[in-house]
Amino acid sequence: MRATTLHAPRDIRLSEVPDAAVELPTDAVVRVLAGCICGSDLWPYRGENDITEGATIGHECVGVVEEVGADVRSFGVGDVVVVPFCHCDNTCVHCRAGVQSACTNLGVTRSGQAELARVTQADGSLVAVPGASDGDVDEELLPSLLALSDVMPTGWHAAVSAGVTQGGTAVVVGDGAVGLCGVLAASVMGAEQVVALSRHQPRQDIARAFGATHVVAGRGDEALEAVREITGGVGADAVLECVGTDQAMRTAFDVARPGSTVGFVGVPHGVELPIRRMFSKNVGLAGGMAPVRRYLPQLLDLVGSREIDPGLVFDLTLPLADVAEGYRAMDERRAVKVMLRP
C-alpha cells in the first residue's frame, strides 16, 4: 500500500510499504477515505521528537472496514467508521471510568496518512457512521467526520477538563486546529464569553465561526490585560491550553481566575508548571490525552444533526501523493490543518 513515511527531519515521503493487516483476532483493517496531518505530527517532522527512520506516520482517519479479525463482532466489511487515534477495548476499568486513553489494551493508529490502517480492539474503538456503508458517505460531512478522529474530541476534552459551564468565561490558548475545536466546544457547552487568543486572520475567522465572542491578538502580558478587562479583573472561569509549550501554559495560568482549572491537551514540550501560582491561587490542571471514544457518540450526533461543523478546520485538501506539501503548509502555518485523500 502507499503510506506516508518519515525518514529524517523534514524528509517525509509517500512510500510503498506492506499492507496494513489483521494481526490479532480483535483487529480490523480500514481502507482510508480521508486522513489528515496533526499538529503533533510536526514535532517529529521538525526533528523535535525522536524519529524511527522509515516508520509510517498519521493517526487520524475515517474509512471503510476492509477486513475484520475472527473476534470482531460489531463491525463488518463495508461499514463506514470513524477511527479514534487511540484504540481501546471500551470495557476495561479505565474505559468504564471514561479514560479510554488509558485503556489497559491501548493502541494507536499508525498509518492514517495511507491507504490502509490497522485498528486494534476494533469492537471497542470504532464508531460507525449512521446511514453510510460501502464507502457511500456524504462528501460534505466527510471533513467533520474526519475531525472526530482526534482534533474535535481533543478540543472537547480541553473544555471538559477545564470545567467549562453555562454562562462563564472560557479562554482558549492556541489557535491551531485543536484550539479552534476548543472554542467550538466551549461555545456548545454554553460559555457566555469565549475568548480566542489568535493573531492570524484566517484562524480568527474560524474562531468566530465556531462561536468566539472575543478574539485577542496580543500575547503574554497583553493577553493577560485583555482577559482582565473582559472579565472585569476577575480572570477566566475556565482555560483551555491547546498548544503544549511553556509559554502557552504560562499564559493559561496567568489568565485563570483563582479556583479555576486549566484544561490541557497540547502534548507538553519543555513545560515547567508554575506550581507556586497554582498553590497560592488554587488553580488546578486537568486533562491530557483525549479519551476520544468517550466523546464520539455525542459528537457524532452533533455532526449528524449539523449542530457543529468541526470540518471547517481543514483549509487545505490534497491528494495523498502531495503529503509532503501538506506538511510544509502546516509547518509554515500556511494551512491550519490539511486533509489528505488517498
Next chain:
Amino acid sequence: MRATTLHAPRDIRLSEVPDAAVELPTDAVVRVLAGCICGSDLWPYRGENDITEGATIGHECVGVVEEVGADVRSFGVGDVVVVPFCHCDNTCVHCRAGVQSACTNLGVTRSGQAELARVTQADGSLVAVPGASDGDVDEELLPSLLALSDVMPTGWHAAVSAGVTQGGTAVVVGDGAVGLCGVLAASVMGAEQVVALSRHQPRQDIARAFGATHVVAGRGDEALEAVREITGGVGADAVLECVGTDQAMRTAFDVARPGSTVGFVGVPHGVELPIRRMFSKNVGLAGGMAPVRRYLPQLLDLVGSREIDPGLVFDLTLPLADVAEGYRAMDERRAVKVMLRP
C-alpha cells in the same frame, strides 16, 4: 505582649514585643487561648525559607475578642472565636466563589504563638464558637477548635480538591498533622478505603483513630506496590498530597489511577511536577492554600457534635514560655503537633 520571634535558623525565642493592635477599622485583636506550631513553620525555622530577623511567627490560634475596630459589626469583646490563618472579607468575588484564600483583601495571622493576635477583615474572617463567651470555652473541645484554624480545614481541602467521594479509595501521602486530618476528612466524606502512608507508630495510631482502613509503611515503589494491591491494580480514586516535597508529589502521582486528581495542600518546596505522566494518564492536580473560612461552619458543626475530634493531632501541649522546646520536638519528629498555652 509576649510573642514568639524567629531570629536565625533554630534561634526561636519568646520575646517582649509591642501589643498587637487594631490598625484598621475592620481589624480585631484576639487574646490567644491556644496557639500551635505548623509544619510550615519548620521551613523558616530550619532556614529553608527566608527569615526576617526578629519577626513574630505563628498563624494558628483560637481566642477571645479583646478589641474591635469601628467597622466591625458581627463580633464584640468577649466572643470566643476560631481565627482562620488566612483572613478574608468573605464578600469579594473570589470569596463568593469559595476561594477565600485568594480574597482581594487577604491577610494572615502573624502572632498566633503569642498573647495577642491581630485579625484583619474581622467580620469576614472570624467564626464564633457557639455557647462560649468571655473565654469560657470547653477545655476538652479546645484542641479541636484550635485545629480548625488551619490544619483540619487544610486536610479537608486536600480531600475536596482530590474529589474524594463515597465508596472510593483515597490515599493520603504524608503523616504530619495535615495528612492525618486528610485521613479524617476522607473518612468523613465516605471513602470506603482510606490508605495512610506512614512509618511512625504514633502517627499510624492517630491515622487509624481517624478512619484509615490501611496503613502502608513503605515508601516509593513499595508504597506504589501496596496501593496497587489494595486497589486491585487500578490505583487510587483520589490522592491527598500533604507534604510539599518532590518525593511526596511523585508518590502521589504514582499511586493515582488514570483520570483521578491529586489534591495538594503541602506548600511546594522543590517540586517538579511529572507532566508527562499527568498527560498520558490524565491525572490532574488541584488544591493549594486552603480557603479555611469556607469550610469552618461545617467543620465547627462536626466538632460541636463530637462527630470529629481533629484535636487528637496535638500530642504535646506546652506553656508558651516553652515554645522553643515545641519547635525542637516537631523538628525532631518527637511530636506530631504542639499546642501552646499563653
